Amino acid sequence: MNYNAGENRFTQLEEEKEERNKILSSFFYSGCFIIILWLIQFIQWAADMDISVYGVLPRKKEGLIGILTAPLIHADFSHLISNSVTLFMLLFGILYFYRTSAVKVFFIIYIMDGFFVWLLARESYHIGASGLVYGFASFLFFSGLFRKDKRSVALSLLIVFLYGGMVWGVLPTDPKISFESHLFGAVIGVICAFIFRKNDPPPLYDWEEEDYEDEIEDDTDPDEVEIEDDAEPDDFRRN
Numbered sequence: 435m436n437y438n439a440g441e442n443r444f445t446q447l448e449e450e451k452e453e454r455n456k457i458l459s460s461f462f463y464s465g466c467f468i469i470i471l472w473l474i475q476f477i478q479w480a481a482d483m484d485i486s487v488y489g490v491l492p493r494k495k496e497g498l499i500g501i502l503t504a505p506l507i508h509a510d511f512s513h514l515i516s517n518s519v520t521l522f523m524l525l526f527g528i529l530y531f532y533r534t535s536a537v538k539v540f541f542i543i544y545i546m547d548g549f550f551v552w553l554l555a556r557e558s559y560h561i562g563a564s565g566l567v568y569g570f571a572s573f574l575f576f577s578g579l580f581r582k583d584k585r586s587v588a589l590s591l592l593i594v595f596l597y598g599g600m601v602w603g604v605l606p607t608d609p610k611i612s613f614e615s616h617l618f619g620a621v622i623g624v625i626c627a628f629i630f631r632k633n634d635p636p637p638l639y640d641w642e643e644e645d646y647e648d649e650i651e652d653d654t655d656p657d658e659v660e661i662e663d664d665a666e667p668d669d670f671r672r673n
Contacts, residue, residue, distance in 0.1 A: 560614070577590070
């Protein structure tokens with residue numbers, strides 16, 4: 435008995451350690467990406483440079499480099515600030531909740547958003563990480579719709595509550611804003627949510643395991659139920 439208690443305690447400690455490492459690593463990698471964006475912006479400001487020419491320039495050979503560099507470049511600090519907190523939160527959510535899919539989702543949205551901007555967007559330099567923001571938000575929201583587990587649905591509702599107003603960003607409301615990047619990022623996020631919908635199943639907690647076991651015990655075949663000959667039918671009108 436004591437042996438089982440000690441084993442359960444050891445398992446619990448291991449799970450807590452794994453959970454703590456999961457949180458810390460998600461925080462670390464999300465933070466590192468944001469720090470990279472700030473370092474690039476600081477260098478651009480300190481050197482008084484305009485590196486927007488390394489953005490995506492649609493259908494121009496020299497604009498292909500922007501597929502890799504455009505999300506790292508921002509017009510000014512206000513542009514970067516508007517993306518930083520949201521990007522950190524969304525990236526953290528993907529790394530924490532969808533761990534095995536996170537790296538694939540990140541690079542698919544990163545590359546494909548830039549590619550479709552280069553292929554179909556207006557002929558102008560497109561810069562900024564907003565496409566990633568829309569792609570990550572879309573992935574998190576639609577993952578809940580496709581998976582339908584409690585954790586993913588709750589996360590989807592949180593995304594709607596925090597970032598529901600972002601939906602207007604996929605419309606051409608401001609010529610200075612790359613709505614194409616927002617739109618393509620969102621669409622690719624939906625596709626990723628569908629492709630990886632069976633990855634990263636949610637953990638089954640103790641209370642859920644108990645409910646599941648109860649359901650199994652109660653799952654009796656009606657044909658196997660024996661009814662006594664002298665049993666009286668229930669009169670539900672009595673209540």
